[in-house]
Amino acid sequence: MNPLNHVAIIMDGNGRWGVRNKNSRNAGHKAGLNTVEKIIKETIKNKIKFLTLYAFSTENWKRPKKEIKFLFNLLESFLEDKIDDLNKQKIKLKIIGKKNFSLKLNNLLKISEKKTSKNKRLQINLALNYGSKSEIINAFKQLEQNKETINEKNLNKYLQTKNIPDPDLLIRTGNTKRLSNFLLWQLAYSEIFFEKKLWPDFNEKDYNKIIRKYRSIKRNFGSI
Ligand code: FPP
Numbered sequence: 706m707n708p709l710n711h712v713a714i715i716m717d718g719n720g721r722w723g724v725r726n727k728n729s730r731n732a733g734h735k736a737g738l739n740t741v742e743k744i745i746k747e748t749i750k751n752k753i754k755f756l757t758l759y760a761f762s763t764e765n766w767k768r769p770k771k772e773i774k775f776l777f778n779l780l781e782s783f784l785e786d787k788i789d790d791l792n793k794q795k796i797k798l799k800i801i802g803k804k805n806f807s808l809k810l811n812n813l814l815k816i817s818e819k820k821t822s823k824n825k826r827l828q829i830n831l832a833l834n835y836g837s838k839s840e841i842i843n844a845f846k847q848l849e850q851n852k853e854t855i856n857e858k859n860l861n862k863y864l865q866t867k868n869i870p871d872p873d874l875l876i877r878t879g880n881t882k883r884l885s886n887f888l889l890w891q892l893a894y895s896e897i898f899f900e901k902k903l904w905p906d907f908n909e910k911d912y913n914k915i916i917r918k919y920r921s922i923k924r925n926f927g928s929i
């Protein structure tokens with residue numbers, strides 16, 4: 706049975722769900738947050754140590770201002786309401802991506818990371834204003850500045866995922882098969898599952914079904 710230390714998820718389909726069910730894309734994001742909470746609980750039950758969630762890409766800035774504002778307000782209230790609870794559950798929160806939001810959100814993110822930094826049960830990496838290509842370019846620039854040899858080990862030191870093992874499993878919901886500039890380096894040997902359901906409809910049963918399938922795969926990392 707394959708060990709499972711790190712699950713990464715592209716939570717796609719909120720907008721379509723919202724339009725279909727409530728005539729509002731934002732309602733889809735709100736429903737998507739409920740799925741986030743369910744999946745966190747299930748990740749703990751499965752004793753998985755790292756969960757990386759793609760919440761906002763560098764390309765998502767192209768969305769209407771109203772939707773962006775709604776998403777960040779949702780994140781703010783989520784952190785204000787739940788960070789103590791996450792802390793009690795021994796969950797560590799780490800932001801990957803550039804924190805260049807409002808002063809209030811930047812502070813809230815920093816405080817949340819600091820408060821939970823010693824927790825060891827589950828680490829949630831929230832990818833916010835994250836883009837994998839610029840992450841890789843930055844890492845190369847740092848190697849150059851520090852005159853270090855270009856190799857995998859040195860490059861890994863300058864990625865935002867430093868000290869985080871590569872994802873074993875990537876799940877993308879929403880019936881779309883692409884990586885959308887997410888963890889391009891880190892996903893080199895991950896098992897990838899594309900799920901037809903939209904993120905707000907994705908549930909514990911679907912998650913466990915994928916985990917079971919993942920565990921039964923023969924992973925040979927290029928060998929036979
Ligand atoms: C992609 O669906 C989803 C996002 C860009 C936002 C993800 C946000 C959440 C799951 C809720 C908030 C989470 C936190 C942690 C506060 P989409 O809008 O691109 O869907 P579409 O493809 O149907 O348009």
